[in-house]
Amino acid sequence: MSAIPMRNGKRVYEHYSPKIADEQWDVIVIGSGMGGMSCSTALSKYGKKVLLLEQHYVPGGFTHMFGRKGYQWDVGVHVMGEMTPGEIPYKMLHWLTNGEVTMNSLGDPFDSFYFPHGYTFHMPEGSQKLIASFKAQFPNEADKLDKYVSLVKKADIVSKSFFLFQTFPLWLEKILSKIWYSISPNYWAMTTEEVITSFNFSKDLKLALTSHWGYYGSVPKESSFGVHALTHTHFWNGARYPQGGAKVFAEAMLSNVLKAGGKILTKASVKEVIVDNGTAVGVRMDDGREFKSKYVVSTAGAKTTVNRLVPEPFRQSDWAKKIRSISDSPPYLCLNLAFKGDIKAAGARSGNMWLYTVEHNDQCLWNISDPNERAHLLYVSFPSLKDPHHDAGPEQMHTGECVTFVDWKDFAKWEHTEFGEREPDYEALKKSIEARMLAELNLRIPEIMKHLEFCELSTPLTAAHYARASQGAIYGLGATPQRFTCEELRVRTPIKNFYMGGVDVATLGVISGMTSGILAATAIDKRAYLRLL
Numbered sequence: 001m002s003a004i005p006m007r008n009g010k011r012v013y014e015h016y017s018p019k020i021a022d023e024q025w026d027v028i029v030i031g032s033g034m035g036g037m038s039c040s041t042a043l044s045k046y047g048k049k050v051l052l053l054e055q056h057y058v059p060g061g062f063t064h065m066f067g068r069k070g071y072q073w074d075v076g077v078h079v080m081g082e083m084t085p086g087e088i089p090y091k092m093l094h095w096l097t098n099g100e101v102t103m104n105s106l107g108d109p110f111d112s113f114y115f116p117h118g119y120t121f122h123m124p125e126g127s128q129k130l131i132a133s134f135k136a137q138f139p140n141e142a143d144k145l146d147k148y149v150s151l152v153k154k155a156d157i158v159s160k161s162f163f164l165f166q167t168f169p170l171w172l173e174k175i176l177s178k179i180w181y182s183i184s185p186n187y188w189a190m191t192t193e194e195v196i197t198s199f200n201f202s203k204d205l206k207l208a209l210t211s212h213w214g215y216y217g218s219v220p221k222e223s224s225f226g227v228h229a230l231t232h233t234h235f236w237n238g239a240r241y242p243q244g245g246a247k248v249f250a251e252a253m254l255s256n257v258l259k260a261g262g263k264i265l266t267k268a269s270v271k272e273v274i275v276d277n278g279t280a281v282g283v284r285m286d287d288g289r290e291f292k293s294k295y296v297v298s299t300a301g302a303k304t305t306v307n308r309l310v311p312e313p314f315r316q317s318d319w320a321k322k323i324r325s326i327s328d329s330p331p332y333l334c335l336n337l338a339f340k341g342d343i344k345a346a347g348a349r350s351g352n353m354w355l356y357t358v359e360h361n362d363q364c365l366w367n368i369s370d371p372n373e374r375a376h377l378l379y380v381s382f383p384s385l386k387d388p389h390h391d392a393g394p395e396q397m398h399t400g401e402c403v404t405f406v407d408w409k410d411f412a413k414w415e416h417t418e419f420g421e422r423e424p425d426y427e428a429l430k431k432s433i434e435a436r437m438l439a440e441l442n443l444r445i446p447e448i449m450k451h452l453e454f455c456e457l458s459t460p461l462t463a464a465h466y467a468r469a470s471q472g473a474i475y476g477l478g479a480t481p482q483r484f485t486c487e488e489l490r491v492r493t494p495i496k497n498f499y500m501g502g503v504d505v506a507t508l509g510v511i512s513g514m515t516s517g518i519l520a521a522t523a524i525d526k527r528a529y530l531r532l533l
Contacts, residue, residue: 003065003072004058005250012254013059016268018289023263025051025293027524028283030270030309031502033061033467034249034510036299038517039501041096041253044260046525051291052257053283055269056466059254063246063510068456071338073399077246077510078381079106079215079352081234089511092518092531097252103240106350106386110239113211113354114444119204122351123212125238138205148199148209155187155229162188162226163515163532166490166505167522174487188226188484195225203359210361211354214379216508217329217405218479219364227479227507234511241350241386273298273498275311280498295497297520299513302477302489302504303328303470314495322488327480329508330364330405331460331472335437337400341451344385348400348448353380355444365407368433375440379403398451402437408471411460419465430457475508491519499523 005012013032029040032054040050058064062076082089083103093101108129109122121137124130131149135142161180165173187195192213196206210220212235216227242248254264269286273296282292298305306320314320355378366375384390384398392398414426434457442449460472469476477483483504491499501520506512521528 003067003245003247005060005064005247005254007251007255007258012250012258013054013264013266015057016053016265016285018287020263020265022291023049023051025049025262025291027051027295027297028053028291028293029297029299029501030273030283031061031299032056032059032250032254032264032266033299033502034063034513035502035517035520036061036297037063037250037253038092038096038514039297039299039520040262040264040517041256042518042521042528042531043524044257044262045095046521046527047260048262048525049260050257050262051293052254052262052264053268053270053291054264054266055468057266059264059266060247060250061467061513063249065245065247068336069338069454071397071399072245073336073401074246074383077242078379078383078401078403079110079239079241080510081239082237082511083240084237087237088532089514092514095531096256096514097249098256100252101248102243104243104386104388106239106241106352108238110235110351111212111354112351113208113356115207115356115359117359119207119359121208123235127233127236130236134205134208137208138202141201141205144199144201145205148201151195152229152232155185155226156233158184159187159226159230162484163506163519167492167519167529169492170487170490173490186226186485187229188224189481190225191481192220192223192225192228195228196220207359207361211356213361214354214377214405216479217364217475220361222364223479224481224484226484230507239351241383243387243389245383245387270309272311273309273495275314275495275498279496295499295524297499297501297524299500299502299517299520300468301470301473301502302326302500304468305500305502307470308468310493310495310498317494319488319494322486326483326486326489327478328408328471328473329475329478331408331411331463332403332405332474333433333437333460334458334462335402335434335441336456336458337402338453338455339398339400339448339451340395340453342396343382343398343400343448343451346447346451347445348382348385348398350382350385353445354378355380355440357440365405368406368410368429368436375404375437377404378437378440378444380441380445400448402441403474404437405474406460408460411472414461415464417461419461430459433457433459476502476504479508491516491523 111123
């Protein structure tokens with residue numbers, strides 16, 4: 001099976017060339033991550049002719065796949081919630097992919113958390129089972145749990161207005177937000193820590209209720225309770241993974257763009273958006289080539305948009321400065337693992353493992369500059385076991401991924417270097433990190449690691465290069481109250497007919513990327529609002 005998204009034996013994209021003929025485009029979308037694919041697909045389904053531009057050599061952003069020596073890995077899709085029939089994200093995806101993508105359950109439990117002091121808990125499929133599990137473990141805190149769950153449900157309902165408000169003109173959003181948050185608490189403005197602390201939970205129950213912070217990348221003392229609550233409810237019906245791997249999203253969604261007369265170009269690096277008298281009219285490529293359209297949408301990160309894509313006067317505006325002031329989510333390391341043998345018999349499973357070496361959720365980053373510090377958290381996932389259609393072959397070839405968070409300052413000196421041309425000290429650092437991560441995995445999951453054939457480490461420089469992620473951030477902007485209360489961070493921009501549709505205008509992750517694309521589409525075609533219901 002190829003890691004390249006194909007349709008009827010052909011790639012769903014082509015590489016950019018200066019010789020590509022001029023055409024009339026309704027919309028130009030910059031970036032082909034989940035947000036770009038979602039926006040392009042939605043508008044194509046409503047009859048728009050879309051030009052989708054991607055600077056990487058393959059579309060998909062953090063949903064693309066890559067291969068090595070017969071193995072294949074997903075870059076960023078590990079798990080997706082709200083993927084049961086009837087849930088809104090499921091209905092969105094079903095519409096965007098023409099019902100062609102099958103989402104398979106990771107099983108029950110889908111997440112398991114392991115702490116060094118011996119506390120372990122497993123995340124069951126279904127909210128009632130989850131609550132019952134917690135009450136069985138903490139019977140003396142059952143009443144507090146009921147109150148907490150009630151608050152989470154309320155926050156889930158109240159906080160979802162945020163997405164709708166993002167699409168309105170700023171003056172209208174200010175009025176509606178003032179009214180809405182005068183009658184309901186603004187959970188986006190609260191930290192997870194202040195809400196959790198108010199319940200006075202025991203140490204282990206607090207750990208259990210906050211340990212999924214890794215799914216949005218900000219620890220409780222920094223994260224917005226709005227995103228924390230939505231992450232709770234996001235997985236209340238379990239977790240799922242796309243059959244065939246993440247490339248099936250591009251295969252199914254981008255076929256709609258082609259069908260509507262659109263085009264997907266890779267290796268297509270945009271230099272800037274062309275603005276004429278305050279209105280976006282197209283884009284200029286790195287080689288000087290220009291494409292014109294009525295609308296332009298950037299689904300690149302918000303900081304990439306204001307730092308690199310808009311013309312200079314807008315880069316110095318208050319709008320850009322306020323977006324630039326928001327902190328990034330953490331950079332990350334991903335150790336891609338290749339196995340041969342029966343890893344399932346050795347203890348691997350379709351569910352994810354969270355391996356902690358600390359007994360709290362206050363530490364976001366692993367300090368790799370301290371040679372004696374162990375990684376505080378390793379998130380371990382086995383993509384090949386999540387897909388029941390994976391063909392392991394006679395040698396039982398399987399894949400794994402191990403992710404943790406690190407500090408950008410440890411990689412910043414190589415920010416402007418190219419892959420394959422970096423100094424020996426960078427390669428030495430990579431080897432050191434790889435050895436330390438492998439040592440931890442050999443300690444925690446020794447039977448599985450006996451089947452390891454080889455591994456390959458990606459650093460924050462990978463995300464910075466291929467996805468133009470600000471400081472190699474895994475989730476875009478940080479999941480903080482500052483981010484979610486920033487009025488400038490929204491679909492509509494100060495430039496007429498120029499919109500933002502990347503993950504930063506919604507929350508975080510694949511589902512958020514999909515949602516952000518449809519939010520951007522609503523600004524161009526109001527019929528897209530129907531897909532948010």
